[in-house]
Amino acid sequence: MAALREHQPVKFDENTGLWLVSRYEDVRAVLLDPENFLPDNAIDAIGRFSVQTLRVLARVKFDLPQTLANNGSDSHAGYRRIMTRLLNAQAVAASVPMVEKVVAEALDDVGQRLAADGVCDLATTIARDVPFRVMLRLLGLESAIDVDIDTLARWSDASLELFWGRPRGEREVALAREAAAFYAWLTGLVSKPAPEAATLLGALAAHRLPDGEPLGVTQKAAVLYFMIIAGQMTTTQMLSTMYRRALREPGRWERFAAEPATVEPWAEEVLRRDPPITTWRRVTGRPVTLSGVDLPAGAPLLLMLSSTGSDPAVFDHPEQICPHRANARKHLSFGIGRHRCSGAELARMEADVVLRMTAARFPDLRLCAESSPRMLALLSFRAPLQVLVRRG
Numbered sequence: 001m002a003a004l005r006e007h008q009p010v011k012f013d014e015n016t017g018l019w020l021v022s023r024y025e026d027v028r029a030v031l032l033d034p035e036n037f038l039p040d041n042a043i044d045a046i047g048r049f050s051v052q053t054l055r056v057l058a059r060v061k062f063d064l065p066q067t068l069a070n071n072g073s074d075s076h077a078g079y080r081r082i083m084t085r086l087l088n089a090q091a092v093a094a095s096v097p098m099v100e101k102v103v104a105e106a107l108d109d110v111g112q113r114l115a116a117d118g119v120c121d122l123a124t125t126i127a128r129d130v131p132f133r134v135m136l137r138l139l140g141l142e143s144a145i146d147v148d149i150d151t152l153a154r155w156s157d158a159s160l161e162l163f164w165g166r167p168r169g170e171r172e173v174a175l176a177r178e179a180a181a182f183y184a185w186l187t188g189l190v191s192k193p194a195p196e197a198a199t200l201l202g203a204l205a206a207h208r209l210p211d212g213e214p215l216g217v218t219q220k221a222a223v224l225y226f227m228i229i230a231g232q233m234t235t236t237q238m239l240s241t242m243y244r245r246a247l248r249e250p251g252r253w254e255r256f257a258a259e260p261a262t263v264e265p266w267a268e269e270v271l272r273r274d275p276p277i278t279t280w281r282r283v284t285g286r287p288v289t290l291s292g293v294d295l296p297a298g299a300p301l302l303l304m305l306s307s308t309g310s311d312p313a314v315f316d317h318p319e320q321i322c323p324h325r326a327n328a329r330k331h332l333s334f335g336i337g338r339h340r341c342s343g344a345e346l347a348r349m350e351a352d353v354v355l356r357m358t359a360a361r362f363p364d365l366r367l368c369a370e371s372s373p374r375m376l377a378l379l380s381f382r383a384p385l386q387v388l389v390r391r392g
């Protein structure tokens with residue numbers, strides 16, 4: 001990434017067919033200019049699906065019309081207001097006791113596993129379950145859901161790999177079946193009578209598009225599909241990365257246990273250096289010049305968020321985790337501008353509560369010896385798939 005930033009900050013990549021944009025200032029400029037750089041391709045599949053896969057998806061009328069992250073039209077502001085109402089700073093602050101309760105229960109489970117087996121995988125237990133439970137409660141979805149978290153997680157994992165991986169053959173079709181089952185279940189959910197307006201389903205039912213029309217089943221299902229994945233998977237990845245880093249850094253875990261206030265600034269630095277969403281996409285709306293490179297209209301861009309957080313033009317000694325650096329919050333890991341992540345404050349709060357409470361309950365936690373940990377490595381997502389720990 002350093003070489004790209006220095007020598008080819010805007011480079012066409014034959015392998016993906018995308019223009020790689022690696023400098024902080026370029027990525028920031030792109031995200032702040034929605035007229036020239038459209039979000040339309042943000043959640044498109046990166047590869048071309050086989051006919052068999054397309055058939056599987058067509059059977060459930062799978063469609064992700066423009067709603068949130070992929071919406072550059074005038075309907076975006078209305079959709080976004082729904083999210084802001086449910087996830088604003090006050091709502092997040094008010095939900096801290098609820099999150100603490102969810103984390104305490106998850107830690108009981110971790111404790112039982114440690115006692116019974118001697119080891120526990122934090123990635124597939126607490127890091128996965130807490131974001132799910134918190135998001136479902138905050139969006140008022142908990143009572144509407146009639147499937148368990150294992151099923152939701154399997155559907156979400158499959159969707160992520162289908163769209164941001166490059167599965168082939170049977171694997172692609174198998175993932176499409178899971179994504180289709182997820183989508184069919186969501187269309188069923190949004191077709192039922194809506195609960196009160198203070199929930200996501202209620203707000204979607206009451207919502208009107210700029211032309212005064214209510215949302216159709218497809219639009220409502222698309223919002224839920226995106227939200228369940230955006231609200232949970234990214235936070236799970238963030239927590240797994242943070243657990244692993246904190247347990248590997250000499251003295252860090254003990255410090256968290258003794259001085260919980262050190263968690264928050266440290267977590268912000270990890271978000272900068274190791275963002276769960278490593279890249280995000282845009283497409284040029286007209287011919288533009290970026291870092292001296294002329295791009296035609298319709299050029300798909302891969303904004304390298306993980307490179308921006310390590311750009312020495314903005315962050316001194318970017319490879320070092322410096323919890324009190326002056327511009328710690330300047331990173332672009334949550335995006336910036338019109339589409340900036342609506343869940344950023346929630347994710348930050350969850351990181352703080354989860355790490356603080358885990359270190360307080362298990363100050364003697366140790367990472368099990370690992371040769372090379374299995375990593376999730378998709379075009380836009382990177383995180384450890386396993387964080388195996390023991391006590392003592």
Ligand code: HEM
Pocket residue numbers: 031039042068069070080083087135230231232234235238275276277280333334335336338339340341342343344346347
């Ligand atoms: C560490 C966890 C997370 C990271 C790193 C992250 C990152 C991002 C990024 C990079 C974007 C795209 C920004 C852009 O297009 O300019 C985004 C959009 C979004 N995120 Fe997150 N996110 C996280 C957690 C969450 C959570 C917990 C929620 C909700 C519960 C959420 C909801 C959204 C929504 C609704 C959007 C679309 C906003 C719009 O288009 O107006 N995210 N997020």
